[in-house]
Amino acid sequence: MTDLQKRGDRSPVPTDWTYAPAPESTDIVSLQDRYELFIGGTWVEAKEHFTTLAPRDESPLAEVAQAGPEDVAAAVAAARDAYRSWSRLPGSERAKYLFRIARILAERSREFAVLESLNGGKPIKESRDVDLPLASAHFFYYAGWADKLEYAFPNRKPKPVGVAGQIIPWNFPLLMLAWKIAPALAAGNTVVLKPAETTPLTALLFADVLRQAQLPAGVVNIVTGDGRTGAALVDSEVDKIAFTGSTEVGKAIQRRVAGTGKKLTLELGGKAANILFDDAALDQAVEGIINGIYFNQGHVCCAGSRLFVQESIYEPAVEKLKKRMGTLRVGDPLDKNTDVGAINSQMQLDRINELVAAGKEEGAEIYQPPCRLPEKGYWFAPTVFTNVAQSYRIAQEEIFGPVLSVLTFRTPEEAVEKANNTPYGLSAGVWTEKGSRILWMAQRLRAGVVWANTFNRFDPTSPFGGYKESGFGREGGLHGLEPYLSFDGAETFGG
Amino acid sequence: MAKAPVLPRGFELPLKQRLPRIGSIDQVAVEQRAAELAKRSIKKESKVWALELAIRCCDLTTLEGQDTPGKVAALCSKAIRPDPGDPNVPSVAAVCVYPNLVPVAKERLAGSGVKVASVATYFPSGQAPLDVKVRDVEDAVALGADEIDMVIDRGAFLSGRDAKVFDEIVQVKHACGDAHLKVILEVAELGTYDNVRRASLLAMAAGGDFIKTSTGKLPGAATLPVQLVMLEAIRDVYEETGRKVGMKPAGGIRTSKNAIQYLVQVHETLGPDWLTPDLYRIGASSLVNDILMQLRTQKLGAYQSKDYFTND
Amino acid sequence: MTRLPVNKTYKLFIGGAFPRSESGRTYEAQGANVARASRKDVRDAVQAARAAQPKWGSATAYNRGQVLYRIAEMMEARVAEFAALCSGKAEVEKSIDRWVWYAGFADKLAQVLGSSNPVAGPYFNFTVPEPTGVVGVVAPDEPPLLGLVSRVAPALTGGNTVVALASETAPLASIELAEAIATSDVPGGVVNLLTGRRAELAPWLASHMDVNALDVTGADGLRPELEVAAAENVKRVVIGEPDAQSLYEISAFLELKTVWHPIGT
Incomplete structure (x- = not known):
């Protein structure tokens, strides 16, 4: 049938099919030149800053604050202030804030997806089809728990833990933020979140989602920086540390909180x-x-x-x-x-x-x-x-x-x-x-x-977390609430 | 599988370590993979290339009880020159009709390079004695068909009589002579992807030049995951025997976007070698006009109206 | 003429046997010479617990419940002996009832703690609790019997095996318990009890790389040091209460496993 092909052809046809570039436009994202620290609902100036890059071409994207111990302390204090009213808010009201966040994330998903790929290097199809839908879904899921905690833990009178310090990695920046913040807030805690050093931008943009959702000031505080900021957060006056990252750092954190009575969950490395x-x-x-x-x-x-x-x-x-x-x-x-x-x-x-x-x-x-x-x-x-x-x-x-x-x-x-x-x-x-x-x-x-x-x-809805040196505690599902609640009886770091 | 028939063309049972002969298909995963491939974003010149290829691979089809010589004649004109306003638009690959209308098509298409394909073997049900089916094929070939689209005996396949299915295909292939044989699996009646794969391998082993998804007479005809399963079977046969079997999805492909998704799948599963009418066909009737509209949109930069494209 | 009683030699309980400490040391407590375990005894006990764990952990929940209930039966027959070695009959009875309570939970905890998770896709997804493995228990000094039972029973219920450091000040009840366990249906190595100096032994238990969880309820001032050591292999650290009884004591020694499978034809 090759003759058919030749005679049927009237235009020159390239021998191979290469897909033309199909770039997602970055116009939808407008970055500031410099980002400060999101503490108590406002932007607080830091003393030092560092540059965050686009890994695809090493071009600088923005200046980001390096939070020092005093900045972290201020963030924890703001979270502590906010905790008084947030933890007393009826669960049904907390739920509505979380539902709002879920919806706004879905509405702005394209903007977030582009920024996630820009700052983190992951393919846009993944940030668009995986990270963003899941992040929004996470808030939606935990929103519904906020006024139903007694159904999750019958006969146990669940109470929030207090202020949670949360340290997240660079591989799924916004999704890990959602995994941390959604259950914490649903359970009535307030949080201080430290995004990864190399991927702070979607977390900083998330602060704008909180503004749109009119979340009370101080319920979520975002402090950017490197490992020093994380260490300061671990040492700060928080009631709980939730960490996702390497096993090496996880062990260091477990040592650091030893004897302090801080609750701890660790989601660490793997070799599946x-x-x-x-x-x-x-x-x-x-x-x-x-x-x-x-x-x-x-x-x-x-x-x-x-x-x-x-x-x-x-x-x-x-x-x-x-x-x-x-x-x-x-x-x-x-x-x-x-x-x-x-x-x-x-x-x-x-x-x-x-x-x-x-x-x-x-x-x-x-x-x-x-x-x-x-x-x-x-x-x-x-x-x-x-x-x-x-x-x-x-x-x-x-x-x-x-x-x-x-x-x-x-x-x-x-x-x-x-x-x-x-x-x-x-x-x-x-x-x-x-x-x-x-x-x-x-x-x-x-x-x-x-x-x-x-x-x-x-x-x-699906609990995620490790055995052995991959950490303890679960994120996701009903079981993911437990690390953010306190109960009478045995306490583990894992909750 | 039932008692293995004698397998022609190097399709003997595996004696060395290699792919599972039949294997199975995970429905969820194959549908997911098909959905992911469908998200490939094809732009600009690569889109024009794909659209023109889709036309070149089209088997323009009419298979109705109400088909007349006039209807077929009109279809043949469309096949030769799909867009009278743009001579650069290529001809389609073939016109596909019932045996009775083969002579009309043959005459109309003479010298154009566009092939005449005829359905046969008691299309679409295949529920007739074998000699009737073979005779059907012989008649269609005698009337001038270049290609025969046969249906497998789904009743036999679903009741586990694989050998009967196999044997029929062998006999039909024999009756085809020089005509190319496309074997229609009618996937909508097979129930599972496992069956689609089994039937694909069976049809190829029995000598089919093409495997084809559907008669077009049932809802749930060609789908992206079904094609993927069939393409993977084609690839496995190619890798084991070096034989290149063609693929023809039919039924339900109506839009340019959809056609490009099918082509992307072929490109990513079998590679560029299969992106030719020799090895890839799309059975469709209304698809061509949508492609023509898209081509003109690409060329002129303005969205088009159906009023400017002929219905045949 | 009064008969001179035969005194008991108090020994360790490791792998279902009653060895003396490999160090040959004893210390005096409650008027008796009690074996003073060494770090090597800790090592042996962990080894015994590890060896016993797969079988205990994969026994049917019904079977585990029966075995635990049998401990209560064995204790009931020795109430007087136990009472003499702890705060009295009330503590013994509470300890027995604790075994009974946990025995009855063995075949229920997966129903209460597990879940099927309605994921947004064509997958069946479920979560089941599983034992974490070998649990080290630093039992509280007081109450000597109930404190030990309250920490060990929930770990066993979940399918873990245990190495426990008994009350340092009143260790005799724990040895009595070991004898009750040894004459029950508990497989050797599932429970291992060590007597001796907590400050000497607990760090070895805490730093042992083959111990999966550490209950520091009785660790008191040692707690920070033990928790630091526990981090070396990311042990689950459990801070419990000497007299607690709840499902959540069990779940503290459990892992959760989530399994996904596509639903398709």
């Missing part, structure tokens, strides 16, 4: 096993594995960074995986067709480079699909390591980048044994068509979230 059995729906499994590790450039604490493939399907599975990697579009986070965006910071890029170099040195086989990375900005091509041994650093340490290590197993017992052989325990994935095996595996995997025949799914 994604376990592929030979009977799995292979194409969908490969899709899930791709999503599990390259979603958000692998900057995901629950990323499926260790792939365990049953040996009987190893070759075709790896072949399919590599082919699929070749269709990932790496590039400008603001292009609507981008699948893998920019690495968040130079520091993170250095860390990824270091571990990848270690992987090569230890003898693992590296594969990266051909892709042209932009000249400016922070970039790392999707990477897979095969011939990886359990003992390699790339199989042990959290890389927090688009780097997958492939290992093998022969039996379900071996898969469980290898998957659990890590100090972490945040998440795990299982791919098999056999129902009883799914439940058998799910029961034995020591992880807070088990995705069976799917991966990296999140929902406000």
